[in-house]
Amino acid sequence: MNTNSNSYTIIYASVMVIIVAFLLAFVNSSLRDIQGKNVELDTKKQILSSLGIKDVKDADAKFSEVVKSDMLVAEDGTLTPYEGAFVTSFEKEYKANGRAHLFVCEIEGQTKYVIPVYGAGLWGAIWGYVALNEDKNSVYGTYFSHASETPGLGAEIATERFQGEFKNKTVLEDGAIALGVVKNGKVEKPDYQVDGISGGTITSVAVDAMLKSCMGNYTKFLTAK
Numbered sequence: 447m448n449t450n451s452n453s454y455t456i457i458y459a460s461v462m463v464i465i466v467a468f469l470l471a472f473v474n475s476s477l478r479d480i481q482g483k484n485v486e487l488d489t490k491k492q493i494l495s496s497l498g499i500k501d502v503k504d505a506d507a508k509f510s511e512v513v514k515s516d517m518l519v520a521e522d523g524t525l526t527p528y529e530g531a532f533v534t535s536f537e538k539e540y541k542a543n544g545r546a547h548l549f550v551c552e553i554e555g556q557t558k559y560v561i562p563v564y565g566a567g568l569w570g571a572i573w574g575y576v577a578l579n580e581d582k583n584s585v586y587g588t589y590f591s592h593a594s595e596t597p598g599l600g601a602e603i604a605t606e607r608f609q610g611e612f613k614n615k616t617v618l619e620d621g622a623i624a625l626g627v628v629k630n631g632k633v634e635k636p637d638y639q640v641d642g643i644s645g646g647t648i649t650s651v652a653v654d655a656m657l658k659s660c661m662g663n664y665t666k667f668l669t670a671k
Contacts, residue, residue, distance in 0.1 A: 514551060562660070
């Protein structure tokens with residue numbers, strides 16, 4: 447075959463495209479399980495972080511030790527064990543299946559409840575976990591993160607300084623979710639509210655909306671005696 451002909455060039459290019467596509471598909475398939483495990487491990491680390499447990503060498507083992515059960519919250523507030531695969535996208539889980547998860551944990555002999563929260567920030571997704579004390583009405587710890595908020599502004603929701611402001615705050619007021627974020631310097635109910643981020647008003651509002659919306663799905667559980 448004439449290697450300088452157009453037909454040779456087309457055939458050669460087509461074969462190369464097929465080979466490269468096959469290799470990419472093979473590599474993607476081979477790495478899928480590893481990628482899934484990494485996402486699962488990162489999710490477990492985030493849940494542990496909301497409980498004040500950070501930088502552990504074996505997050506899987508620590509998670510198994512601390513998190514006693516993954517429960518589903520029914521409309522009447524009752525809990526049933528979740529027996530499926532570990533969930534890493536609670537927004538998709540709730541929107542697709544209507545299932546609200548709740549992690550029952552134990553820290554130094556005391557029960558803690560971890561609630562996943564998710565929403566939309568200024569530039570992309572925001573999410574986190576709110577850990578509550580056994581009374582189900584006071585905050586033990588929080589963890590928040592984001593996909594693409596502005597560094598130094600909205601991205602500050604991922605800092606320990608901002609997250610630490612929630613500790614010991616009260617969740618419910620007259621049976622409704624009162625825990626939230628207000629404009630910086632405008633806190634009127636210090637038992638329930640934290641200062642928003644200076645210069646990151648839109649992201650702060652988004653965190654407030656996320657807390658009200660997501661935690662609202664757990665109101666009957668939180669108010670049950």
